[in-house]
Amino acid sequence: MRAIWKGAVAFGLVNVPVKVYSATEDHDVALHQVHDKDGGRIRYQRRCEVCGKVVDYANIDKAYDDGEHTVILTAEDLESLPAEKSREIEVVEFIPSEQLDPIMLDRSYYLEPDSSSTKAYTLLRRTLEKTDRTAIVKFALRQKTRLGALRVRGDVLMLQTLLWADEVREASFPSLEEKPRISAKELEMSAALVDSFSEDFAPEEFEDDYQVQLRQLLEAKIAQGDAIDTEATFGEPANEEEGAKVLDLMEALRRSVERTKSGGKNDGKDAKGKAAAPEGGKPRTGAPGGRSTARAAGKKKGA
Structure with a gap:
């Protein structure tokens, strides 16, 4: 370092x-922008609006504009x-x-x-x-x-x-003004769900799924001459209809507790959280870019 x-x-x-x-x-994969027609690199230039020339960083100062006056501050001014x-x-x-x-x-x-x-x-x-x-x-x-x-x-x-202090915004939402009634049974079921997920935090067990899948896609494109069907790499997206159904809160809690007790087998995953393999196929991991099986950054490694 x-x-x-x-x-x-x-x-x-x-x-x-x-x-x-x-x-x-x-450690994110570095991506740059290109023209979709010919793959040409898109670059941004620091161009002066007065003379029209591209300006090097060494010749750039900072300025403050209050709408009426512009005050230029040099590096020496700021260091003073x-x-x-x-x-x-x-x-x-x-x-x-x-x-x-x-x-x-x-x-x-x-x-x-x-x-x-x-x-x-x-x-x-x-x-x-x-x-x-x-x-x-x-x-x-x-x-x-x-x-x-x-x-x-x-x-x-x-x-x-x-x-x-003034950089932290206050959270004020009208939707939270209503105070819903939470029953003792709902709290009990919710606590049971929390207890079933309780573990000591081990950050090394988690990884950025999106970056892993992005590297897989890049490697596959390179291996196949920069032309690859995304579904051939990640498989078909899962059916979202069942997950989109609105469940009663108690029913959702009950199912969640039962699922964790059974090792996650009720949702098409094995005991370690891996997606169950379809008949004759490999486990599906989901694709980046909004596919239904993709997970936000932070899923456990191997899950």
């Missing part, structure tokens, strides 16, 4: 030099701001970890000690662990002042940027 930023965590008189690394990465110059991750308060609403979490970064001695880093990490607290911090990164949460993940300090 390559450090994207260097600075120091500061709380009280304690200063902890750190390097910052992106904690996540994108005090907040941008700061290399300090300032701890403003320590809060009970459960008070941090997950909706506010944005990007995640790992912090590595940037000093010959890791004592201050280790002290901060162990203090957060022992007190079950999360440090709320302020810092500047990439021309923006940011709010962050400093917490522990394993043996590493992790910095997660937070959305500002």
Whole structure:
């Protein structure tokens, strides 16, 4: 990994030099746009509206337009701001970890000690662990002042940027104003369904089905000379009529509980959630692009 930023965590008189690394990465298949007639690559150009020339990034500045005036800001202007110059991750308060609403979490970064001695880093990490607290911090990164949460993940300090309070939208839906009556039996059946699905979370057991199927499609096209029938790769879409029927809530809960108890055999799947194979054929996985058997990203591996 390559450090994207260097600075120091500061709380009280304690200063902890750190390097910052992106904690996540994108593995999606990279696709680009082409002309459907001849396959020619579609490219976007940064063209000046005044002179008509294509402009390199090195010659691009930023500007603010209030409708009457345009103010141009150079890279030097932006770098001159005090907040941008700061290399300090300032701890403003320590809060009970459960008070941090997950909706506010944005990007995640790992912090590595940037000093010959890791004592201050280790002290901060162990203090957060022992007190079950999360440090709320302020810092500047990439021309923006940011709010962050400093917490522990394993043996590493992790910095997660937070959305500002006014960036989180309130959920207000008229449909929720009506308070339906939920019976004790419905709650009991719903709890039984939750209990039947209860497991310890193992993120490595899940994968992005869409990306897996996209790679299958690409490999099949390459193997067959860039011409392949999608149904030949993924099979026929399943019949949606039965799944489209509106069921009574209690009936849906009852069927769900029975299905999990029987290992999922009632819905055409085996005990591990794999689609049952049709006679003389292979299990169907469904195709991307809206086919009925496709699943949203996050289905369990092998399911």
